[in-house]
Amino acid sequence: xxxxxxxxxxxxLRQETPADHRAAENLTREAFWNLxxxxxxxxxxxxIMRDSGAFIGELDTVxxxxxxIVGNIVYTEAKILxxxxxxxxxxxxxxxxxxxxxxGKGIGGKLIKHTIGRAKExxxxxxxxxxxxxxxxxxxxxxxxxxxxxxxxxxYAAPLQALELYPGALAGCxxxxxxxxxxxxxxxxxxxxxxxxxxxxxxxxxxTQARFQQLVGMRKPRA
Numbered sequence: 001x002x003x004x005x006x007x008x009x010x011x012x013l014r015q016e017t018p019a020d021h022r023a024a025e026n027l028t029r030e031a032f033w034n035l036x037x038x039x040x041x042x043x044x045x046x047x048i049m050r051d052s053g054a055f056i057g058e059l060d061t062v063x064x065x066x067x068x069i070v071g072n073i074v075y076t077e078a079k080i081l082x083x084x085x086x087x088x089x090x091x092x093x094x095x096x097x098x099x100x101x102x103x104g105k106g107i108g109g110k111l112i113k114h115t116i117g118r119a120k121e122x123x124x125x126x127x128x129x130x131x132x133x134x135x136x137x138x139x140x141x142x143x144x145x146x147x148x149x150x151x152x153x154x155x156y157a158a159p160l161q162a163l164e165l166y167p168g169a170l171a172g173c174x175x176x177x178x179x180x181x182x183x184x185x186x187x188x189x190x191x192x193x194x195x196x197x198x199x200x201x202x203x204x205x206x207x208t209q210a211r212f213q214q215l216v217g218m219r220k221p222r223a
Contacts, residue, residue, distance in 0.1 A: 038202035038209075044185065050074075073094075075093045076180045081175050092128055116165070125166075129141070133159065
């Protein structure tokens with residue numbers, strides 16, 4: 001069996017092209033199907049996100065192995081509404097996806113580390129995401145609460161993670177984090193889009209879904 005080093009050596013990262021779109025949507029569907037909820041909408045989100053004004057094409061990166069697209073990460077512009085009324089521009093990534101058969105081999109981490117470096121080079125302030133702290137902590141993300149940043153409904157949420165791209169980047173940015181409106185996915189439109197893919201069974205009661213619900217509940221009011 002190939003080692004983790006073999007996979008890291010053989011994976012090529014490059015910017016996504018239009019020819020990659022369907023493959024990226026398919027791998028996103030495969031990666032997220034039944035992960036958080038029965039079915040998923042992330043592949044539809046990716047589909048419509050590319051036409052959003054918030055989409056950052058320069059950070060849209062695919063992982064390729066032997067000519068096959070096996071991973072993808074995309075970024076959008078986001079913002080923090082400061083408690084003082086000032087808006088602070090930040091960025092966010094997601095969906096990030098790796099084909100299930102290639103997960104656990106460092107590909108997702110490679111995509112994250114590569115694009116963090118690119119985002120620093122491009123001069124962005126910080127990256128904020130919603131994700132599992134047990135995973136994203138290894139890349140330097142910490143709870144956004146440490147910077148006084150909460151959700152749009154003014155709560156501190158454990159899954160809301162932040163990474164400064166230079167020292168002190170989030171100093172004085174206490175407030176509420178807002179993703180782009182593209183993340184407010186229409187479930188009916190997502191279901192209609194999903195019909196263009198092979199039928200898959202929707203399953204509930206999975207451990208990953210229980211973990212998702214646990215994370216969703218890890219909230220407290222901002223003081």
